[in-house]
Amino acid sequence: MSDSALHDMRHRDVVEPVADNVVRPFWSVMIPTHNCGAYLRQTLASVLSQDQGPDRMQIEVVDDASNSDEPRAIVEELGGGRVTFTRQPANVGHIANFHTCLQRARGEVVHLLHGDDLVGPGYYEALERGFRTSPQIGAAFCRARLIDETGEELSTTEQEEDRAGPLPNHLIRLAREQRIMTPSIAVRRDAYVELGGFDRRLVCSEDWEMWVRLAARYAFWYEPRPLASYRMHVHSNTGRHIRSGADMAYTRRAMDIFAHYLPPADRRSTVRRARQTYAKAALAMARRVAGSGDVPAALAQAWQAIRFRPSPGVARAGLGAVLRSLLRAGET
DSSP states (O other): OOHHHHTOOTTSOOOOOOOTTSOOOSEEEEEEESSOHHHHHHHHHHHHTTOOOTTTEEEEEEEOOOSSSOHHHHHHHHHTTSSEEEEOSSOOOHHHHHHHHHHHOOSSEEEEOOTTOEEOTTHHHHHHHHHHHOTTEEEEEEEEEEEOTTOOEEEEOOOOOSSSEEOTTHHHHHHHSOOOOGGGEEEEHHHHHHHOSOOTTOSSSHHHHHHHHHHTTSEEEEEEEEEEEEEOOTTSTTGGGTTTTHHHHHHHHHHHHHGGGSOHHHHHHHHHHHHHHHHHHHHHHHHHHHTTTOHHHHHHHHHHHHHHSOOHHHHHHHHHHHHHHHHHHHHO
8 A cells, every 4th residue: 555645735724633631531422513593403412312421522513604504592491501612704615624623632532423423322432442452453333224304214225244353354344335324434533633634625535535544554443243323315515516416526536546555456346346336336326316207317327337347238228217317207
């Protein structure tokens, strides 16, 4: 792997070390928000039910200038003085807001928990156990439940291993497919200090690039229990970009970036496998949106599938989805 690529800070914000005179808890639970007040109460409640006290857990909401709700009022109501609230003076976008979260975090381990996601009972205890096993563990993650707007469970991420422990062959496994939902992972703050924040070139898949970057440098701990929930809805960051195909375009860009973190002997086969996986994912999305007669979305996703894997089979499947969307649109 390229050590210079791992430490190339041109497109990442520098995360400064915590000052020596600052008292550090073990956990920093940093909750970035933007217009997600409808879910923030549930998010905060899921953390506060596992509160280990201010000496062991920093809990802070960092709001990116919400304009459709009042997150400060929600924090004051539910947090009762236990949760710190910080507001950006103007909307800076989610990557910059994540950086504010990382920079303000004082703990040894940072948990970025989106303001519409949840953690289940035992999350912090289980992942801390992983970090305590070895300083080589740079990140720990668990399985995640995928939930809808109402909190109804849609599915659960694939189980990686039967038992908790270091994830074998973790770099190649994580580079082949995005397997980690953001609420399910926690990262040593020192790892962010070494490798920088999220890549500013990415609007989607910035999390995948980050996890692969970390995996190229550190060991990962895996907990097979589903102890976190990732909320899927049309207003999520990825959901907003499906119709234009930008979600898949950024996924491909993330692959191009993290390919340089991989061992040269594995680079080509790993990226090829990832591109095949997301060609299938784009085709599946094209078929899904075709069912509602959304022609632009079907066309955008079909085109992205071809960009991932330019082959006659993918082209035929993409064309079929577009034709289906046209027929469906003609029926309405």
